[in-house]
Amino acid sequence: MRNLILFISKYSYFFLFLLFEVFAFYILFLNNNFQGASFLNSTNAITGGLYSKYSEWTDYLNLKEVNQALAEENNRLQGRQLSSYTPLFENEIVLNDSILQLKYVFLNTKVVNNSTHRQNNYLTLNTGSLNGVKAGMGVIGPNGVIGVVKNVSEHYAAVLSLLHRSAKISVKLQSSNYFGSLQWDGGNYRFGKVEDIPKHVQLNIGDTIVTSGYSATFPEGIATAVIEEFTPIQGDNFYDIKVKFLTDFKNLSQLYVVKNIYRTEQEALENLTEEAHD
Amino acid sequence: MIRSYFIYPIQFLVLVLLQVLILNNIQFYGFINPFLYLIFILWMPFETPKFLLMSISFLTGLTIDMFSNTMGMHASASVFLAFCRPFVVKIFAPRDGYEVSHRPSIHDLGLGWFLKYAAILVLCHHLFLFFVEVFRFTEFWNTLGRVLSSAFFTLISILIAEYFRVNVESER
Numbered sequence: 001m002r003n004l005i006l007f008i009s010k011y012s013y014f015f016l017f018l019l020f021e022v023f024a025f026y027i028l029f030l031n032n033n034f035q036g037a038s039f040l041n042s043t044n045a046i047t048g049g050l051y052s053k054y055s056e057w058t059d060y061l062n063l064k065e066v067n068q069a070l071a072e073e074n075n076r077l078q079g080r081q082l083s084s085y086t087p088l089f090e091n092e093i094v095l096n097d098s099i100l101q102l103k104y105v106f107l108n109t110k111v112v113n114n115s116t117h118r119q120n121n122y123l124t125l126n127t128g129s130l131n132g133v134k135a136g137m138g139v140i141g142p143n144g145v146i147g148v149v150k151n152v153s154e155h156y157a158a159v160l161s162l163l164h165r166s167a168k169i170s171v172k173l174q175s176s177n178y179f180g181s182l183q184w185d186g187g188n189y190r191f192g193k194v195e196d197i198p199k200h201v202q203l204n205i206g207d208t209i210v211t212s213g214y215s216a217t218f219p220e221g222i223a224t225a226v227i228e229e230f231t232p233i234q235g236d237n238f239y240d241i242k243v244k245f246l247t248d249f250k251n252l253s254q255l256y257v258v259k260n261i262y263r264t265e266q267e268a269l270e271n272l273t274e275e276a277h278d
Numbered sequence: 279m280i281r282s283y284f285i286y287p288i289q290f291l292v293l294v295l296l297q298v299l300i301l302n303n304i305q306f307y308g309f310i311n312p313f314l315y316l317i318f319i320l321w322m323p324f325e326t327p328k329f330l331l332m333s334i335s336f337l338t339g340l341t342i343d344m345f346s347n348t349m350g351m352h353a354s355a356s357v358f359l360a361f362c363r364p365f366v367v368k369i370f371a372p373r374d375g376y377e378v379s380h381r382p383s384i385h386d387l388g389l390g391w392f393l394k395y396a397a398i399l400v401l402c403h404h405l406f407l408f409f410v411e412v413f414r415f416t417e418f419w420n421t422l423g424r425v426l427s428s429a430f431f432t433l434i435s436i437l438i439a440e441y442f443r444v445n446v447e448s449e450r
Contacts, residue, residue, distance in 0.1 A: 013328055013361075020336050020357040028350030028410070047345050054299055115346070117305040119411055122347040158347065 048156040052112045052126055059253065066253045073142045104219045106256040107131060109139075112156070116189040116249045121163040123147065127257060128155040138217040138258040143246040144224035145169055145182075145211060146255055157257070163189055163249055170215050171224060174208040176201065182209065182225065182243070189249050192225060194241040199232050201239075209243055216263040286322075290338070293318050298345035301435070310424075312431040313352075315342055316403055317439055319359055320396055321383070324376055328364060335360035348411075355407035362402045370394055384440050396436050397429075404429045 008015060059066075109131075113124035127133050129152045139146040139159050147161040160167055163184050171194060172179040180196035194209060207227045213220025225243035233240050260266075297315040305311050319335050326334075339356030343349050367382075370391060384392045404425045412421050 013364075016329060016332060017357065017361040020332055021354055024336070024339070024350045024354035024357060026350070028354065031349035051345075113347075115302070117311055118348070124347075 048112070048124060048153070051124060052156075055110075055112045062251065062253060065251055069142050070254065103261055105259040105261065107133065107259060109133075109157075109255050109257055111252045111255060114249070114252055115161075116163055119165055119186050121161040121249075122150070123159040123161055123252070125149075125157040125159060125255065125257070126155065128152050128157050130154050131257075132259065133157045133257050136217070137260075139255055140218065140222055140258060141247050141252060141255045143248075144222055145218060146247065146249075146252065148217060149257065161249065162192070162245070169218065169224075170212040171209045172212040173197070173201070173203075174210045174221075174223070179212045179214065180238075180241075190244055191228060192243050192245060194225075194227075194243055195238065197239045197241060198237055199239060203227060203230050203239065203241070205229065216260050216266045218258060219260075286318075289321065290318055294338075294341055294345075297342060302346055310427050310431050312428070312435040313342075313403070313407075314432065314435045314439060316356070316359065316400060316432065317436050319356060319363070320399060320436070321381070323381055324367065328360075331363065332357055332360045351407060351410055354410060355403050358406045359399055359403040362399060366395055366398050383443065385443075392440065393437075396440075397433055400429050400432050400436070401425070404432065 107127060109125045109127040111123055112126050115121045115123075123139075123146070125133075125139070133149060133152050135149050135152060137149045139149060145162060147159045147164070147167060149157050150160045151158040162169070162182075165184070165186060168181050168183045170179060171182040178197055178201050180194045182192055182194050184192045197203070205227055208223050209225040209227065211218040211220060211222045211224060223246060225245050228242045228244045230239050230241040232238075293315045297313065301312055301314055315338060318338055319331070322331055322334065335356040336353050339353035340350075342352040342356075346352070372387070372391075380386045382392070382395060408421050408425045408428070409415075
């Protein structure tokens with residue numbers, strides 16, 4: 001026992017170092033856990049407050065690009081309105097609202113903090129649980145998917161960006177319905193890769209990749225990326241597809257949080273089915 | 279002498295704000311990010327007790343972590359830096375030791391000494407930080423390249439900050 005105490009006191013500096021490192025790694029792993037409780041990140045009152053103040057000033061600098069993007073989006077939405085369509089068969093169109101039911105609600109939000117240079121990137125939004133944002137909701141921008149909400153506080157939400165090593169979203173080709181998964185490989189922030197598209201599918205450079213709508217997180221058909229290049233993997237049934245994100249993740253401002261009204265219903269059913277098999 | 283200790287909280291505040299508001303938004307070629315806040319730990323006086331140095335480094339790293347959503351990463355790397363510092367200070371000690379009035383700066387110990395001291399410690403910190411961030415050795419060379427390029431820019435920013443300090447002190 002005496003020897004042990006002597007040993008520890010002799011190397012006390014090293015043990016102190018170990019103690020600090022263990023504590024640092026403890027909070028690192030605590031926070032890496034996807035649903036883990038985390039209060040010391042940029043959603044808390046001090047850091048979040050400072051960032052939103054700072055972003056109030058810097059927002060003036062990109063007003064031009066933001067206006068441009070919003071104007072383009074307005075154009076696109078304007079084009080989708082019923083008033084801009086001409087009915088082909090005037091007499092047969094019946095507008096019956098009971099056919100359509102509202103499934104997704106979009107909540108307008110603003111980015112107050114963002115990063116693209118790390119291996120695991122996060123964003124902070126200025127809407128929180130008071131606005132009805134919950135962990136697990138999807139976040140989209142004018143040009144496609146941005147990420148998934150990870151944590152929420154009363155006024156802020158931390159979003160796991162698509163530029164995160166563990167982010168993976170279900171996508172499909174716009175031209176056909178073949179689906180795969182889109183993720184980021186940690187390199188250039190403009191490019192990602194799509195896996196699990198079988199080799200027999202006819203691909204073209206410039207094909208649009210849209211969300212599949214299979215998960216309850218994102219609506220179907222949001223254009224997110226275009227094919228940049230593709231090569232068949234040797235000895236495998238799938239393509240290796242490099243895609244370019246339509247969104248410039250360095251230039252984000254106005255985003256939408258997607259609330260799926262039927263999410264709990266869909267997930268409850270899916271869990272029930274999986275449990276029955278277990 | 280007492281007055282000089284009041285400068286450290288001010289330095290801390292200025293360096294943290296500079297790091298999170300300006301430097302974290304500068305990324306050369308998309309991924310090189312200078313971490314100037316390290317200079318706060320490098321500037322601590324030689325006579326700082328080891329325990330205090332390590333605690334201060336931990337808190338500094340943790341503060342940076344809070345602002346950049348990288349819980350624990352900067353804290354662990356900064357503690358590693360504080361752990362290495364006494365050894366580096368000992369190895370590069372002048373033949374007749376450090377004088378009481380000496381502080382780790384270009385002004386007191388010369389450019390050569392400061393460059394060796396800062397380069398080795400910055401490299402230790404960056405190696406630790408980037409490998410903890412990736413957390414695997416499969417992309418070893420890629421990660422090492424990022425360590426070296428980031429360390430280079432951190433060192434340049436540290437030298438610039440150091441020359442500002444030298445000028446301020448020689449005018450005093």
